[in-house]
Amino acid sequence: MSVTMRALLKSPWVFHLSTGSCNNCDIEVLDCLTPRFDIERFGMRLAASIRHADVLLVTGSCNRKSMVRVKRIFEEQVPKPCVVVAIGECSMSRGMFIHSYNCPRPLDSIIPVNVYIPGCPPKPEAIIGGVVKLIKKVKASL
Amino acid sequence: MTREEVLNGIRTRFAEGILDYYDKSAKRVYIEIEPGSLVAVAGHLFGELGARFHIASGVDTRFHLEVLYHFSVEALNLLISLRVKLDKHTPRVPSLAPLSKATAWIEREIHELLGIDFAGHPDLRRLLLSEEWPEGVYPLRRDYQEWDPKAIRDRGV
Numbered sequence: 001m002s003v004t005m006r007a008l009l010k011s012p013w014v015f016h017l018s019t020g021s022c023n024n025c026d027i028e029v030l031d032c033l034t035p036r037f038d039i040e041r042f043g044m045r046l047a048a049s050i051r052h053a054d055v056l057l058v059t060g061s062c063n064r065k066s067m068v069r070v071k072r073i074f075e076e077q078v079p080k081p082c083v084v085v086a087i088g089e090c091s092m093s094r095g096m097f098i099h100s101y102n103c104p105r106p107l108d109s110i111i112p113v114n115v116y117i118p119g120c121p122p123k124p125e126a127i128i129g130g131v132v133k134l135i136k137k138v139k140a141s142l
Numbered sequence: 143m144t145r146e147e148v149l150n151g152i153r154t155r156f157a158e159g160i161l162d163y164y165d166k167s168a169k170r171v172y173i174e175i176e177p178g179s180l181v182a183v184a185g186h187l188f189g190e191l192g193a194r195f196h197i198a199s200g201v202d203t204r205f206h207l208e209v210l211y212h213f214s215v216e217a218l219n220l221l222i223s224l225r226v227k228l229d230k231h232t233p234r235v236p237s238l239a240p241l242s243k244a245t246a247w248i249e250r251e252i253h254e255l256l257g258i259d260f261a262g263h264p265d266l267r268r269l270l271l272s273e274e275w276p277e278g279v280y281p282l283r284r285d286y287q288e289w290d291p292k293a294i295r296d297r298g299v
């Protein structure tokens with residue numbers, strides 16, 4: 001395992017990316033960071049800038065305008081290696097917005113997604129569990 | 143001024159422009175007016191009565207396209223909605239944007255989502271839809287059809 005990957009898995013810095021969600025998933029992501037769940041004890045930190053991020057936590061059903069931005073962020077701005085976690089029903093299948101004129105495509109047809117965390121919204125435990133699974137998955141693939 | 147004085151004043155002054163009047167409750171009145179007298183009635187509400195403009199809503203009903211302008215007279219705790227019914231093929235209504243800047247953006251939004259033409263609007267550009275959206279396709283119309291061949295509408299299960 002390279003030093004980069006070791007550092008990444010030891011302390012993944014997450015970036016929280018909302019692509020037009022109802023803010024419920026965002027509140028649950030916030031709950032993970034506050035003292036009750038406190039994901040910092042697993043080494044995960046919220047990165048202030050996308051350029052410091054190792055993990056993208058994506059919430060919300062991508063709409064026509066944010067689709068372009070998500071693609072640009074993933075392809076040009078986030079440093080590689082980077083893993084993507086889709087949080088909530090909207091970012092997986094768009095939930096109730098699947099027939100919306102403004103949400104033509106699911107997130108995983110725009111950028112590759114590594115882990116899906118279902119729920120509307122998922123509990124903070126589920127989000128933490130998802131990220132732990134992600135670390136195991138990446139470790140196993142190395 | 144009391145509620146009755148305000149409402150009777152509107153009804154007598156704009157008698158020929160008012161098509162329908164529906165006193166829904168103590169707090170809510172719907173006045174259907176013809177498009178030509180919209181600016182005059184709204185100017186009366188906004189200027190002389192000091193009503194506050196809340197929002198406008200656009201609706202595609204079975205027979206018409208409707209625009210509702212919601213005003214509130216706060217001293218009376220009264221919400222007055224001006225309803226304008228428009229023809230589906232040539233939906234055109236005078237804009238209230240020259241009267242009040244607050245109406246400019248909501249008229250832009252109704253214009254792009256329902257295709258209603260606001261005559262006299264100073265800047266009728268798009269507000270929310272993306273650049274790739276084709277001209278002349280209005281997503282909140284009843285007869286809206288999917289236009290994007292790349293859209294995926296199944297959950298893949």
